[in-house]
Amino acid sequence: YIVNKKINDILVRQSSLRWEVPIKDLKENIVGESFFKIKRRSKYLIFSNNFGNLIIHLGMSGSLKILLGMEAPNKHDHIDIKFEDKSLLRFTDPRRFGSFHWTNKSTEHPLLMNLGPEPLGNHFSxxxxxxxxxxxxxxxxxxxxxxxxxxxxxxxxxxxxxxxxxxxxxxxxxxxxxxxxxxxxxxxxxxxxxxxxxxxxxxxxxxxxxxxxxxxxxxLAVYGREGKKCKNCVTILKNI
Incomplete structure (x- = not known):
């Protein structure tokens, strides 16, 4: 939906997320450019262009939604990435535990260093x-x-x-x-x-x-089920 679409602007309504949004870096490096690749590593989404990578963590309540045109933002709609065709990518986060980061092309961001294998990948066992x-x-x-x-x-x-x-x-x-x-x-x-x-x-x-x-x-068998019967043996579940 957004790969190879030229970005016209980024609008940050709320910059105080888990970490401060690097507005200056984002405007300088993604406006006028396009993402040629999007991938995931652990809980991070990585949007790549010719200058580097936009790294997004959704936190506990964050979400990204593609809109085909501008819609009036709600209270928790914090960031819009606007494309040349009038569509936009909107970041919403009620709890504001999500985060936006920028890293230059030749630099690996500290958040991505030393990560273990992907649990659904071939290297995990x-x-x-x-x-x-x-x-x-x-x-x-x-x-x-x-x-x-x-x-x-x-x-x-x-x-x-x-x-x-x-x-x-x-x-x-x-x-x-x-x-x-x-x-x-x-x-x-x-x-x-x-x-x-x-x-x-x-x-x-x-x-x-x-x-x-x-x-x-x-x-769910146990998470959030304290005080309820075990689905396997009907014993009352307790937190330990």
């Missing part, structure tokens, strides 16, 4: 988790939520994957066996793919690229 965890005393849940271990596993999917794999979240990462980590890697892949197929998990204000909520919430 139980063997990777086992080898990377040796000697680690940190709880396994914290371990897999660290982006240096795996790129992009958040609280919801860490909780769900550990439960499915039968691993206590507070157990030391270095004390878990290779077979257990192989089960965990399989659970992570299965749960993530299923959630993607259903558009993600909408708890409050999350919407996908088409402005629709995700439909994975009814399939």
């Amino acid at each position: 139980g063997e990777h988790l086992f080898n990377f965890s040796r000697g680690r005393k940190v709880p396994v849940k914290n371990f897999i939520m660290n982006s240096k271990t795996i790129a992009g596993i958040g609280n919801i999917y860490a909780s769900e994957s550990l439960f499915e794999a039968g691993i206590k979240p507070h157990k030391a990462a270095g004390k878990i066996s290779l077979p257990k980590y192989e089960n965990l890697a399989n659970s992570i892949k299965r749960i993530l793919q299923e959630s993607i197929n259903l558009g993600g998990t909408s708890l409050k204000d999350f919407v996908g690229g088409e402005g629709k909520p995700g439909f994975y919430k009814p399939y």
